[in-house]
Amino acid sequence: MTALTLSTAAASGLRADAIVVGVAKGPKGPVVAPGAEAVDKAYDGGLAGILETLGASGSEGEVTKLPAPSGFKAPVVVAVGLGAVPEEDAGFDAEALRRAAGVAARALAGAKKAAFALPIQDAADAGAVAEGARLGAYGFDAYKETGRGDAAKSGKGPLGEVTLLGGKPRDAAYKAAIARATAVTEELNRARDLVNTPPNDLNPESFAAVATAAGKEHGIKVTVLDEKALAKGGYGGIVGVGAGAVAGPRLVKLSYTSAKATKHLAFVGKGITYDSGGISLKPAGHNETMKCDMAGAAAVFAAVVTAARLGLEVNVTGWLALAENMPSGSATRPGDVLRMYSGKTVEVLNTDAEGRLVLADALWKASEEKPDAIVDVATLTGAMVLALGNRTFGVMANDDAFRASIVEAAEEVGEESWPMPLPEHLRKGMDSPTADMANMGERMGGGLVAGLFLREFVGEGITWAHLDIAGPAFNEAGPFGYTPKGGTGSAVRTLVRLAELTAAGDLG
Ligand code: BES
Ligand code: MN
Numbered sequence: 491m492t493a494l495t496l497s498t499a500a501a502s503g504l505r506a507d508a509i510v511v512g513v514a515k516g517p518k519g520p521v522v523a524p525g526a527e528a529v530d531k532a533y534d535g536g537l538a539g540i541l542e543t544l545g546a547s548g549s550e551g552e553v554t555k556l557p558a559p560s561g562f563k564a565p566v567v568v569a570v571g572l573g574a575v576p577e578e579d580a581g582f583d584a585e586a587l588r589r590a591a592g593v594a595a596r597a598l599a600g601a602k603k604a605a606f607a608l609p610i611q612d613a614a615d616a617g618a619v620a621e622g623a624r625l626g627a628y629g630f631d632a633y634k635e636t637g638r639g640d641a642a643k644s645g646k647g648p649l650g651e652v653t654l655l656g657g658k659p660r661d662a663a664y665k666a667a668i669a670r671a672t673a674v675t676e677e678l679n680r681a682r683d684l685v686n687t688p689p690n691d692l693n694p695e696s697f698a699a700v701a702t703a704a705g706k707e708h709g710i711k712v713t714v715l716d717e718k719a720l721a722k723g724g725y726g727g728i729v730g731v732g733a734g735a736v737a738g739p740r741l742v743k744l745s746y747t748s749a750k751a752t753k754h755l756a757f758v759g760k761g762i763t764y765d766s767g768g769i770s771l772k773p774a775g776h777n778e779t780m781k782c783d784m785a786g787a788a789a790v791f792a793a794v795v796t797a798a799r800l801g802l803e804v805n806v807t808g809w810l811a812l813a814e815n816m817p818s819g820s821a822t823r824p825g826d827v828l829r830m831y832s833g834k835t836v837e838v839l840n841t842d843a844e845g846r847l848v849l850a851d852a853l854w855k856a857s858e859e860k861p862d863a864i865v866d867v868a869t870l871t872g873a874m875v876l877a878l879g880n881r882t883f884g885v886m887a888n889d890d891a892f893r894a895s896i897v898e899a900a901e902e903v904g905e906e907s908w909p910m911p912l913p914e915h916l917r918k919g920m921d922s923p924t925a926d927m928a929n930m931g932e933r934m935g936g937g938l939v940a941g942l943f944l945r946e947f948v949g950e951g952i953t954w955a956h957l958d959i960a961g962p963a964f965n966e967a968g969p970f971g972y973t974p975k976g977g978t979g980s981a982v983r984t985l986v987r988l989a990e991l992t993a994a995g996d997l998g
């Protein structure tokens with residue numbers, strides 16, 4: 491993964507493939523952002539004019555490449571748009587820096603080394619640039635000719651190395667910000683890898699093996715219940731969803747504990763390694779990207795490992811509810827009744843509403859430990875994508891203040907989310923003539939119906955929130971900012987932030 495260092499070196503003397511500078515959109519044309527003074531001076535103060543001549547405006551996402559000034563060791567200057575010039579001396583917000591760094595890193599794919607001279611005012615800014623650069627430099631070519639280790643056929647790999655200029659390499663706050671960015675981005679990119687891995691290689695068993703190995707590496711206790719243990723334990727939801735697949739289901743528990751913790755958070759992830767819909771089979775056009783249906787579990791996994799790497803003073807338990815949803819002679823049928831881990835019975839009216847079934851068991855199991863709060867993350871409904879689009883996840887909760895804190899935490903780390911309600915009147919749509927409830931209700935407000943279903947499986951008195959990441963988990967469009975095509979790592983940063991806030995006593 492892209493190496494990252496802070497340096498106080500002068501841009502002119504740096505041996506690199508490019509120097510990255512920021513350009514903002516001013517009222518009268520492009521404005522060179524702070525951090526690039528030395529570069530601008532080497533152009534005799536004419537960088538803004540040159541950029542304007544080249545058609546640059548400073549708008550977000552814009553990339554302009556130009557020959558470096560004479561005397562520079564690096565051959566190219568890459569000017570990346572930061573958007574509007576901030577008011578007075580407010581400085582650029584962290585997300586503008588993150589996105590610009592990501593755009594620059596993508597534009598430099600194939601390069602060995604680049605120096606980033608972006609506007610950094612404090613350690614948090616340095617962390618944002620570091621995050622953006624490493625998230626933007628992500629690539630997934632494990633299944634391409636270029637990714638098979640044959641040097642002759644190697645294509646444009648990700649940018650190899652980033653030197654951040656303008657920070658304070660020996661300052662403790664800067665060091666901590668870089669260390670945090672390193673851990674978060676490494677684990678987030680690993681979550682992206684898991685989402686991008688094709689479902690013939692990533693199934694419940696192999697996902698559990700990845701979690702077990704990571705647990706050993708980072709001092710996290712991992713326990714895995716296999717299909718036999720799940721059946722014996724009465725996990726009817728997970729067993730029912732996994733019943734049609736050759737690769738059996740798993741429930742993985744990851745426990746990170748800190749000796750200094752006073753709070754306990756539980757994260758629960760939907761981990762459908764492939765969602766065909768089951769007997770209620772999805773039509774062509776709806777199943778091509780369904781390897782992404784384990785993105786919630788990948789986010790939970792990444793967040794627990796990050797919490798451990800950062801040594802956060804909070805106990806975090808991650809639950810990965812893993813199953814493959816396939817049709818076959820042994821699959822659950824529409825009309826079957828499952829006895830869930832909580833003891834409730836559920837009539838399965840649509841086998842494609844499987845996420846709520848595996849989550850229900852994991853939520854009830856997580857509740858038994860009486861954590862201070864439970865947050866589940868799931869690519870749960872197409873309805874949420876219709877409601878909020880491809881970049882925003884919905885947040886539902888049994889506590890309004892908790893829901894607001896989550897939306898705020900997400901915003902802080904640069905993730906878009908929106909609070910959604912759990913309207914009581916939608917509950918009766920899930921009444922079943924045969925069982926305690928059905929796994930489907932009214933079509934309208936389908937994302938909220940799914941949230942109401944989950945709520946029934948949260949233990950009494952436990953604060954709970956549900957993040958429906960069906961929209962932002964997988965990017966089918968082109969890359970933007972620091973977000974690549976394919977798996978995005980949605981919700982990882984929000985979960986890590988929640989763990990940090992809980993450790994600091996600022997949440998719950
Ligand atoms: N995994 C899907 C939801 C999904 C849709 C995720 C699009 C990502 C992108 C989920 O299991 C599903 O199939 N939900 C159904 C529920 C319905 C049958 C009640 C849906 O949303 O159509
Ligand atoms: Mn489904």
Ligand code: ZN
Nearest residue numbers: 762765783845
């Ligand atoms: Zn699904």
